[in-house]
Amino acid sequence: MAATDPRSRNAVTTWVIGPGRVGRCLAWGHRQQGEAVVLFGRQAGPWQTWAAEQNLTTALLEQRKQDLAERPPQRLLFCPGDDVLAESIQDWASAMAGVLPGFAVHTSGIHGLTLLQPLADLGWRTAVLHPLLPFTEAETSWQALSSAVVTVEATEQAKSEVEVLGRLWGCLLHWLPADFDRRPYHLALSLAANHLTALLAWSEELLQPLLGDQARPALTSLAGHAVQAFEERGPAQSLTGPVVRGDAEVVAAHLAALPPEQAGRYRQLLEPLLDLAERSGRLSREGSQALRLLLNPSALDEESPDSKA
Numbered sequence: 411m412a413a414t415d416p417r418s419r420n421a422v423t424t425w426v427i428g429p430g431r432v433g434r435c436l437a438w439g440h441r442q443q444g445e446a447v448v449l450f451g452r453q454a455g456p457w458q459t460w461a462a463e464q465n466l467t468t469a470l471l472e473q474r475k476q477d478l479a480e481r482p483p484q485r486l487l488f489c490p491g492d493d494v495l496a497e498s499i500q501d502w503a504s505a506m507a508g509v510l511p512g513f514a515v516h517t518s519g520i521h522g523l524t525l526l527q528p529l530a531d532l533g534w535r536t537a538v539l540h541p542l543l544p545f546t547e548a549e550t551s552w553q554a555l556s557s558a559v560v561t562v563e564a565t566e567q568a569k570s571e572v573e574v575l576g577r578l579w580g581c582l583l584h585w586l587p588a589d590f591d592r593r594p595y596h597l598a599l600s601l602a603a604n605h606l607t608a609l610l611a612w613s614e615e616l617l618q619p620l621l622g623d624q625a626r627p628a629l630t631s632l633a634g635h636a637v638q639a640f641e642e643r644g645p646a647q648s649l650t651g652p653v654v655r656g657d658a659e660v661v662a663a664h665l666a667a668l669p670p671e672q673a674g675r676y677r678q679l680l681e682p683l684l685d686l687a688e689r690s691g692r693l694s695r696e697g698s699q700a701l702r703l704l705l706n707p708s709a710l711d712e713e714s715p716d717s718k719a
């Protein structure tokens with residue numbers, strides 16, 4: 411059974427659903443703030459050992475009925491995966507009939523407020539709070555959350571509770587209109603976080619044979635400077651490298667160094683890079699034409715400038 415900490419008897423009761431990266435972080439952080447937290451999972455697993463080490467109260471879904479009778483939550487934070495979020499909310503709404511309505515939140519970027527409608531229908535105030543943060547370990551992510559932007563889609567009735575949560579997380583709240591198109595929004599964030607990680611992983615694989623353990627810190631520093639320049643000068647002016655210089659020979663050398671499947675991948679990545687270079691006004695017409703030829707694999711044999719000599 412989910413025993414609540416007696417020291418927290420008068421504290422806000424927050425239940426966190428989904429013991430993954432986000433759920434663990436929020437459960438840990440809210441507990442640190444003195445709330446009575448219960449972290450709910452749908453099945454037993456190593457997350458329970460982790461929670462026990464953190465002195466966090468846990469429960470499985472089948473214990474919910476008893477816990478609801480003993481001490482219902484004032485806040486529900488939904489953090490299962492996006493693929494099961496709708497059914498999880500629906501399932502909780504079915505279990506909540508007769509419970510005093512509180513404040514329900516989910517943290518998904520791809521799903522909006524309508525997913526929480528089953529709880530809104532029971533009188534719950536509802537909000538989507540989406541942290542623009544890649545979550546890792548609980549404690550590290552809780553600290554990072556305090557400097558992150560968190561976007562909000564909420565009903566008017568939930569506004570004050572959203573602001574309380576924003577202060578608790580220490581984050582910068584950014585309010586978004588109701589029912590906006592989340593697809594380009596989510597894609598943008600995925601490009602900046604997930605795709606960047608994949609690019610860095612590929613860079614590390616290429617550099618590791620030469621730099622060994624130093625590859626990762628070297629790339630972190632390089633990428634950090636690129637991100638800083640992007641922030642300070644914007645994309646058009648911060649772009650460097652052979653593409654914006656119109657140096658097709660160097661790009662041809664890159665292509666020649668790669669096995670065919672990786673060359674194809676590199677070509678696809680060159681598309682947006684070349685688009686940006688052209689829009690920056692810094693790439694000559696000739697440079698652009700030479701580079702565009704390289705995007706078509708049949709237009710050139712992929713020999714490096716050295717091997718041509």
Ligand SMILES: NC(=O)c1ccc[n+]([C@@H]2O[C@H](COP(=O)([O-])OP(=O)(O)OC[C@H]3O[C@@H](n4cnc5c(N)ncnc54)[C@H](OP(=O)(O)O)[C@@H]3O)[C@@H](O)[C@H]2O)c1
Nearest residue numbers: 428429430431432451452489490491492498517518544545
């Ligand atoms: N990760 C990020 O950086 C990040 C950032 C911003 C927002 N988000 C959002 O946060 C939410 C959670 O993401 P995440 O990365 O933390 O996912 P995750 O690591 O995959 O964790 C999901 C957890 O929920 C559990 N679960 C699944 N169905 C459940 C249910 N019905 N009841 C209770 N627990 C259930 C899963 O365990 P089992 O499958 O083992 O049961 C798993 O432990 C998503 O909506 C995501 O879009 C994530």
